[in-house]
Amino acid sequence: MKCFNHEDRDAVAYCQHCGKALCRECAEKYTPCLCDDCFEALWQEQQRQKQAEEEAWGAQRREELEGTVRGFMIRALIGFGLCLVMLPPLMEGVPLLMVLVQLLVLFSVPFGWHLISDGQARIHVDLIASVGFWVFLGFAKGVLSFFVGVPALFIQLSEVLRAKTELDAMAVQK
Ligand SMILES: [Zn+2]
Numbered sequence: 001m002k003c004f005n006h007e008d009r010d011a012v013a014y015c016q017h018c019g020k021a022l023c024r025e026c027a028e029k030y031t032p033c034l035c036d037d038c039f040e041a042l043w044q045e046q047q048r049q050k051q052a053e054e055e056a057w058g059a060q061r062r063e064e065l066e067g068t069v070r071g072f073m074i075r076a077l078i079g080f081g082l083c084l085v086m087l088p089p090l091m092e093g094v095p096l097l098m099v100l101v102q103l104l105v106l107f108s109v110p111f112g113w114h115l116i117s118d119g120q121a122r123i124h125v126d127l128i129a130s131v132g133f134w135v136f137l138g139f140a141k142g143v144l145s146f147f148v149g150v151p152a153l154f155i156q157l158s159e160v161l162r163a164k165t166e167l168d169a170m171a172v173q174k
């Protein structure tokens with residue numbers, strides 16, 4: 001049998017994909033042993049797969065980032081609501097600066113709560129407990145949220161800004 005590409009040469013091997021006969025020179029061109037057509041087709045298929053994977057990863061990442069932004073917005077809304085509810089009693093006979101500080105602390109409570117919940121999820125606290133325990137846990141979290149709220153707000157603000165930047169970069173790429 002002769003080589004598919006060279007009529008004057010004896011075949012020494014076959015394309016592993018389509019079975020075409022190949023001479024020594026043609027057979028040694030690729031590893032594994034493939035003819036030009038099959039190599040090209042397989043390479044293109046590989047590129048397609050790679051591209052599809054990249055697109056899937058991009059979509060997943062975008063969803064993640066959008067979730068970060070959404071979560072931040074919800075927390076800001078809750079914080080704003082807390083401020084609205086608590087503003088009248090806060091205003092009584094307190095200097096303006098103190099009011100502002102207290103508003104910042106109040107606004108940050110949901111961010112502190114989120115930070116603690118995040119940490120809690122990471123430690124995997126699996127407790128089968130009574131309703132009383134959950135009420136206590138909620139209360140403790142609420143108190144703790146007051147203390148970590150403001151730093152948590154700034155941490156999460158920087159996260160959301162990073163997410164926005166990456167989302168904008170993705171939008172430009174598209
Ligand atoms: Zn082939």
Ligand SMILES: [Zn+2]
Pocket residue numbers: 003004005006009022023024025026027
């Ligand atoms: Zn050949």
